[in-house]
Amino acid sequence: MSFAHFPPMPDFPPGEVWLAGAGPGDPRLLTLLALHAVSAADDIVHDALIDPRVLTLRRDGAELIPAGKRGGRPSPHQNEINGILIDRARAGRRVLRLKGGDPFVFGRGWDEVLALAEAGIRYRLIPGITSGLAATALAGIPATTRDTNHAVVLAAGHRADDDQSSADWVALARLGQPVILYMPMTQLAGITVALMKGGMAADTPAALLHAATTEQEKVVDSTLARLVEDAQVNGIGSPAIVVIGAVAGLRRQVLSGLVGWR
Template sequence: MPDFLPGEVWLAGAGPGDPRLLTLLALHALATADDIVHDALVDPRALALKRAEAELISAGKRGGRPSPNQRDINEILIERARLGRRVLRLKGGDPFVFGRGWDEALALTAAGIRFRVIPGITAGLAATALAGIPATTRETNHAVVLAAGHRADGSSTTDWAALARLGQPIILYMPMSQLPDIVAALQQGGLAKETPAALLQSATTDSERVVESTLGALLDDARRNGIGSPAILVIGSVVGLRRQLLPRLAGWQ
């Protein structure tokens, strides 16, 4: 394993939740870091793998709740590194997939701080695979769309109609706050109400739930089943393939 040197910042992905999906390099960082600046969605079981002397610093962003802004998080990383601390910035999923890792890497570069990027298993692909939904198959598709369901300010500027016209499966991260608008826009873009869809809540955790539906029934099914954040939404024919695997698909837990 590479040495985690004093004054360095490592930007690491913690995966979708369950600490068993941490990479070996992320586990090494947890066991070595002096300071761990972590997101709200990082599983407490992952944080428990830190060394006893390490300090935990919460920097979680949760929609609709008071959260540190990105500039403050950047400053924490820089200040701690300049004190000669080994700083681990631990994010859910992958730091460069809707994780603001790029923003932090730019800030560290501008400040002259040496850093390392440790990829993690991104939640969109992990949640679909564990639910028995393939992101791609040779028979159905050779592309897949990953998109954010909302922006940090709660808005959405994605051209959903354009994505609908691609004819490829769509995997949406954190779609719940904008779900009615997204569903309407996808249908206006040409996706039929009968298009298979699935909501995957809290993948790899004790709260994991999977709700299969269709685009037309999605809002009602989400409401009836009490689906909330964090969740992944999968839309496309690949959702229907899940039924072929369910008889032999082992549960994650």
């Protein structure tokens, strides 16, 4: 393998903050630019669900700073994380904010970018593979097909303590499009009831995708009405992605030829 014809990687100057997506979990799903950032940073401010093998790719002497926000567990407030990024950058450090998935898909990347911009800190954004689309693809579930849908809804299934907004599930059901839920397990019962109230059929195909791309990965086929029961029976907890819609039922057609990604 040769990278001789690739464009050169950008310099990571002292005093900058780079926000990078680490993808859905498995280190092999890092982008090349995210890998470059990990290996060049002085400080890595990382989420809780970053695979430890990703962090071993850091250079000697790089400092790891945990900043994961886990539902129901003690975790730093967003203002604290913003302050760490700003203070470290002002101290002349090369600061990498490493997030699971993509920084701008339910990752609070915008909060951090806004804080950096207001503080006059230079920053770079490095997209990552978002877990909702990665988990579905690896399970043999297409996000869209020509025959089923030309749109898909990505929705946060949890409600953060400091976020008083929540999805209007009844309205989303009426769109008639598949819904991919991120981290929905604590609210799953209420979500399923609301979607059925909005007109989504109880027998709508669904799938529970637990810990995608890890050794603990588990996929359970279900329906909208059975999601909560099937999650309990199969021991599905966080982290999880839930897919609801016609696309979730398509995987049965291709399982015989699906090669395990690991």
